[in-house]
Amino acid sequence: MILMPISMCRPGMRLAKKIFSEDGLVLLGEHVEITKRMIVRLAECGIQFVYIQDSRTADITLPELISDETVRVALGEIRSHFRTMMDQPPRKKGVMYPYVGKQFRDVLNRVIDDLVAVKETVIMMMNIGSVDHYLYQHSLNVCVYTTLLGIASGYSRDELMTLGLGALLHDIGKTQVPAGVLKKPGKLTDSEFEEMKKHTEYGFKLLKDEPGIPLIAAHCAYQHHERLNGSGYPRGLRGNEIHEYAKWIGLVDSYDAMTTSRIYRRPMLPHQAVESLYAGTGTLYEQEMVRLFRDKVAIYPLGMTVRMNTGESGVVVGITPLCPHRPVVRILADSDGIPLKSPYEVDLSTQLNAMIVSTNDVQTAPPLLSIM
Incomplete structure (x- = not known):
């Protein structure tokens, strides 16, 4: 495929x-x-x-991180409750209506059950393939990747539940951002960006009194844009003032946002996004967290079409566990786009002069100035 x-x-x-x-x-x-x-x-x-x-x-088989049924249930719950919050104001004291704690805990139990059953040593970035609002799919993406990294870090079931809920609901405050700002197809003005930044505060207010949602998960919504050097928002927290879970979520949220195509900008290539995370090591993100992300996440999923620095094109067909960001590529066409009679494979983990310069129809994109 x-x-x-x-x-x-x-x-x-x-x-x-x-x-x-x-x-x-x-x-x-x-x-x-x-x-x-x-x-x-x-x-x-x-x-x-x-x-x-x-x-x-035809020999490519994709490992399923979460089952189709889990995807169906998760997207259904996310869309249903997020839409409700977009369409009507929250209850007094920030408590959401209707209560959502039980439903989202049920979703997380499904997600965790699926993920702990995965035998792969490398996390495969998933393509859910849904006709959906960016916010819904992004929320599920960040939840799955963050929970997997929590599993790799040795977190307990209870810790995974709190981390996963924080990740699933980290952007819930965007349901309270005016639609004209949230869905604007172009660059935000300074005042619009200030309004968008308030989604962290809105999210905390929505979650902090919600039955069944741990207070730490509310703080994840509040803190996922905070950065180690104090350059983040809304409070400019530094270092250990930021909860460990919020640091994980902020890292994964940044990567998913950087590599996702939006109306107003092109995405970064996966390796560019990882390089951007590395550039922020020690200032924006924890070094050990970035290292685990690099070592555990296969940024080029199986089946992805790529173009090489030689001009040839092919498909990712294998992942090397010790070097997941340098996959095995099956070359299918020459530099003129003519299909090869005898395709061959290039292992980028050993042939270091070979590089991916574009994925699918996505060329090298300029760095992003801000991630919302």
Whole structure:
């Protein structure tokens, strides 16, 4: 299978993975032959990439971090409750209506059960493939990756529950940001950015009195944009003034935001985003946290189409556990785009002169000045 930009899909191709609706339901199943109308509709709904069946990469199998059922339940709960909070004001004293503690704890129990059963030593970044609001998918992404890093750090079940809830709900305050600011397709003005920054305070107020939500999870919503050197917001906290869980969430939140395509900017390539995290080691992010992220996370998922510095193009077909950011690439076409009669593989962990310069249709992007 190949992870292909929707812009490159053609009628007659067959899906290799399910696509979910914004309610978490299966919109299109595996093996479905896509039509021109489907492609147009998926693009209109915000789907940027889909997994397509391909005989040259039929041997690729993707490890599932969380089951389709867990994805369905999680996206359904996130969308339902976030939409409710967008459509009506919170109760007095910041308590949300309706109460959501039990529902989100149930979601986290599902997520944790799935993740602890994963036998892979490397965390594979997932492509949920959902027709959905950026906020909903981002919340689930950050939850899954942060919880996995918590597992790798040896956290207990109770600690994972608190960390996971903090990650799942870290951006819940954005439900209280005016829609014109939250969904603005261009760069925010200074006053709009100040309003956007208030989502951390809104999130804390929403969560701090919520039954079933640990107070630490509320502080994660409050602190996930704080940075070690005091340059973050809303309080300019430094070092150990920031809770350990909020540091994890801030790290993963930054990576997911940097590598996600938005209307108003191109994404960074995965290795660029990791380099950006490393550039902030000791000033923005904890060194050991960045190191564990680098050592445990495969930033180029299996099936991703890439272009090499030689001009050749291919697909990621393997991950080296000791060097997950330097994958094995199967070269399928030469520098002129002509398919090779005999594809061959390049192990980037051993051939250090070989480099990925673009993924799918994403070229090298300039650094991001701010991550919201």
